[in-house]
Amino acid sequence: MNYSAATNWIIIIITIIFWLFAWLFNNWLVARETKFSKFQTVNFFLVPLIFGITLLVIWEGFTRGFNVPHVLLPPPSMIWERIINSSDILWLDFKQTFLKAVLIGYALGCGAGFLVAIAIDRSPFLQRGLLPLGNFVSALPIVGVAPIMVMWFGFDWPSKAAVVIIMTFFPMLVNSVSGLAASSNMERDLMRTYASSYWQTLFKLRLPAAMPFIFNALKINSTLALIGAIVAEFFGTPIYGMGFRISTEVGRMNIDMVWAEIAMAALAGSLFYGAIALLERKITFWHPSIRGVR
Amino acid sequence: MIRKIFSSRAFAILTILFALLIIWYVAAIKLNMPWQLNAYERAGIENWSYSQFIKDTLNQDRPVLPSAHQVFTEIYKTTFLKKITSKRSLIYHAWITLSATLLGFAIGTILGIFIAIGIVHNKVLDRSLMAWIIASQTIPILAIAPMIIVVLNAIGLSGLLPKALISTYLSFFPVAVGMVKGFRSPSNILLDLMRTYNASKRQIFFKLLWPSSLPYLFTSMKVAIAISLVGAIVGELPTGAVAGLGARLLTGSYYGQTVQIWAALFMAAILAAILVMLVGLVEKQINKYMGFAR
DSSP: OOHHHHHHHHHHHHHHHHHHHHHHHHHHHHHHHHHOTTHHHHHHHHHHHHHHHHHHHHHHHHHHHTTOOTTTOOOHHHHHHHHHHTHHHHHHHHIIIIIIIIHHHHHHHHHHHHHHHHHHHTOHHHHHHHHHHHHHHHTSOGGGGHHHHHHHHOSSHHHHHHHHHHHHHHHHHHHHHHHHTOSOHHHHHHHHHTTOOHHHHIIIIIHHHHHHHHHHHHHHHHHHHHHHHHHHHTTOOSSOSHHHHHHHHHHTTOHHHHHHHHHHHHHHHHHHHHHHHHHHHHHTTTSHHHHTOO | OHHHHHTSHHHHHHHHHHHHHHHHHHHHHHHHHHHHHHHHHHHTOOOOOHHHHHHHHTTOSSOSSOOHHHHHHHHHHHHHSSOTTSTTOHHHHHHHHHHHHHHHHHHHHHHHHHHHHHHHHOHHHHHHHHHHHHHHHHSOHHHHHHHHHHHHHHTTOOTHHHHHHHHHHHHHHHHHHHHHHHHTOSOHHHHHHHHHTTOOHHHHIIIIIHHHHHHHHHHHHHHHHHHHHHHHHHHHTTTTSOSSHHHHHHHHHHHTOHHHHHHHHHHHHHHHHHHHHHHHHHHHHHHHHHTOOO
16 A cells, blocks of 8 residues: 555545544534523534535545546635635626626516516406416526527627526516415405505505515525526626636636636525525514514 | 406416517517518618518518517427437427436435435434525526536436436425425324324324325425426536537527527427426326315
């Protein structure tokens, strides 16, 4: 057995030992929780965190220990190095894809879906006709319109924003309409006894009652928007953008760059989702599912 | 009688579909007009009549927006008039996409169910996995699709399985989350009843938890199968577009064959509708058999 094989085995064994300890520690934490309730809040963050760190350690240890070719799966440390070294390229891509295409498309798509929902809410006929269609369209592979949008709006970000608008519109429409129907007859009757106008009822009763549904759509759309923008870039882009970078660097076998890009996308996606979830807690503080926690 | 027809759902849907068709034709004429005018000018045709003009705009070879009848004749031509084994048959391409979708959906559903079982029965798994499962979906997985496919190709896996794996990743999530909810849906009274029968863990699972989670399973399966199809289509984009609906989209966008893109898009939509409907049908049958019929 030569020297490098021995170090590889040591790395693998250390990894497995770390894995075991993390697993036992998590077990211990959760077992504590049933006895002392104050562990609950700590565990809420700590246990998943330990699990995540363990995954990273296993990934690092096994790719190094088993000498996995970097073309297949680079270890996390190498990806991290790449993120630090080429942060200017990553920022350029991020600006192009996320700040322009995703955010603008998301705002326009969700806004349009919401406004159309309010508009058709007054017409039972449109509701009967549009809702089943909206439900149907939500299940369709809408990303497929990407090549058409690229043809219509050119290679730059407007075509990607257009894909995002179409993808986010229908979930928002369907959810908002069912949200607007969420307030009960009793509550509406109460508003009527107050002699409130249509708009007053809308703003004081029905929109607040619709908020959980609307936030549901906002959350679904936050991931859809990122997917739409990145996939649309596979069909043609200027020479920057996350989707462009991913597809070209895969072709050049620079897998660490691809992973860096993915890490960025994952981080952006999680933060976006988290921000919306946080806003939801602030706005729908009255909802049982949020009141129940703590 | 007439009133009943006017207030029926089918009438509303048909009216809106008809309106959409008219909008489609108007948009097609408007978008294709500049090219047609240009063509007339180049050909030196001075005194064209309006009916001739409209007929020509709606039947261009490479229109900006193909008209409905062009798309449907293309679908008809490539489904019924071509041999199924031919590379130009849309059925052939749809089948390739469908097989990847179904394989990925099956693996994803089974994986999702097992993850849910693990989460429900093991508190440590619940605490450490649940947060990461949710986080895993904020990663725009479709962005990783090209890399997964290229990497799997490099280790000798090619064809159906890599595409199916992308579908798997997308479809396990709704099933896992839905089933966790489903396994936790039986009330304490029911669980206590099982305990008074001295039922073992196995018996509780198969006689109470599993049956009562079935409605949740089908709801999430409907989401999962639609999302699997999207995964399979996007999975076909980076492989150099050999076969499948995604490949049709890509080649169509390379060569400006808009009619081909729209035909592939409609085929994907039809496929999605059929798949969701099939799951719905199975759901209905099982519900009837289990006595849940509503």
